[in-house]
Amino acid sequence: MASPPRPRIRDVAEVAGVSATTVSHVLNGKGRVDEATRARVIAAAERLGYRPNSTAKRLRSGRADTIGLLLPFGAAAEHAQHILAVEFYLTLAMSVVEAAFDHDQALLQLPPLRAPEDLRRFVVDGAIVVDPLPADPRLRLFDQLGLPTVTVGRDAARPADPWWVATDSTAGTRAVLDHLAAAGARRIALLTVDIEWSWFVEGRRAYTAWTHDHGIEPITILTRPDRLDSSAVEAATAALDLEPDAVYAPPQWLATGLLKAAKERGVRVPDDLLVSVGVDSQLARTGEPPLTALDLAPVRTAREAVDLLVQRIEGRASGGSRLIPAELRPRRSSTPSG
């Protein structure tokens, strides 16, 4: 059971017949080292199975080579997982892990932060905060500790802050609406959730502007983000009462609630009603009918966020916000038959 003691740099030095300094130089590619010496050191390190102690490196360098990820929900807040779609967040998280790895960073998954002390025990060089609310107290926490952050989604309360990555909600919303209009819709309703994440706020604004530009009466149904399972069908039914010929429901749970409400009422999709959801998922791809959706590009979003955070941590000035385009995936739910 007891594993053999792990070799230290001095063990490698001893075997190679050199000093620890030289071993360090060889292993880190610093300084000039004789070719023969280098070979001996590498052979010794390999033979001993040496791997440098990261903790010691960190103490020396002051860098943790670890970034934190803060998702907008915990395990208990089940309902929050459905705000957009579970898959989006899982793919985002796994992509952040892999992108961090490619940057030689480890990824610490942070729990929901309740008190300032909560954050103190985590050793990170910075963090990615997903879906900040305006003036999000979590961001203030990081600021207080002097830890750099990058947000996925904008913090509306800090319009001047350039450290964010976000899917282009405005353009995405327009793409959906243009698509529905091109398919013949004249009364397009927006069925969405009343939450201050920039994706939703900007989507609502874009909808209002688009309907104004097209001389179309805006029909907006807002739901509260709690009591999801039950409220979706209620809200969708309220939307159908207004007799739209198309509905754009950004969150997945509202789109599925809409399908259910339509069915109960004998409204056929797409024949009587065109539908689009705001986030792609397996459900959208393979459901009945398949749902037109926006691909929010979680993989790319993750990579850009990690990229930007690493730049910020390293003090490289080239940072700045990054707007990611969402791509429309037209499917049967918005394709009039015949």
Place this chain on the structure above:
Amino acid sequence: MASPPRPRIRDVAEVAGVSATTVSHVLNGKGRVDEATRARVIAAAERLGYRPNSTAKRLRSGRADTIGLLLPFGAAAEHAQHILAVEFYLTLAMSVVEAAFDHDQALLQLPPLRAPEDLRRFVVDGAIVVDPLPADPRLRLFDQLGLPTVTVGRDAARPADPWWVATDSTAGTRAVLDHLAAAGARRIALLTVDIEWSWFVEGRRAYTAWTHDHGIEPITILTRPDRLDSSAVEAATAALDLEPDAVYAPPQWLATGLLKAAKERGVRVPDDLLVSVGVDSQLARTGEPPLTALDLAPVRTAREAVDLLVQRIEGRASGGSRLIPAELRPRRSSTPSG
């Protein structure tokens, strides 16, 4: 932008007029310290906003107070996310994060490990490996580095290994089959995936045993775990060709494929066919019809796994495997109308 230099223990000592040793004693509750001195130290630490440098603590103690989590898929392996259900893994992961936090551990999300070197750069005291395959090479990796692991799901190739937590697949499968039989089913088919995770292997075995015990002909349809979206409906159609009156489809994507295939063929659920899925989800709860499902208790599973791993890391002997019961959630898909 430049944050003020972080106070060190010696700064606190200076302000409090004591030695670093005493500060350490106070802050860690070691040794005897005069009450007045203690108060001075605490006041000084508070005034300076002192928080100990975890890296230095780690170097000294040799413990990282960090555990790793290795999920059975990466961001790219989209299909794998659907093997069971995305929600299960997201809830499991978030629960592991919170359970780790409660144990004063941080949670490092590990990327898919490809080479032995991949693991070396992560500083963890141990790891939770989810859904190991028999003789999983990832587990060997941890073994080689002398890092303790706990698996979620059993490693069939190491039957003697006691370091696992798993949902009771055998009892869960029986519960589903008993339930379907009680609802009147006589030809119950198993529609599942050909993957060597213990949850599925034990489920198949339990199904075979149950059908044998009940003198019922076993009908098993196995699908390959790749090409998920397309293969689900194909496999489900093949299952329907055998004219079962009930189908147990453990993975969510097969259950939804089955509903689709049934609809195409005019088979009504639950009137003509009873259906149960093996993992609970929002889809199961709110779909049309709502699906009878097993609640795999991801929150509890996560807590037990973290618990067990921490015990193993600390060398406490009380460890041992933990079997978590799955709970049946009967819904309309298996409730004959009338």
Place this chain on the structure above:
DNA sequence: CTGAAAGCGCTTACAG
């Protein structure tokens, strides 16, 4: 009850 000293395993000026 309190503190000086050693040491965890590295890296990096600096000297040779």
Place this chain on the structure above:
DNA sequence: CTGAAAGCGCTTACAG
């Protein structure tokens, strides 16, 4: 090209 020494910020015997 190579190495002795200092130091990153802690904790813990040990001495007083």
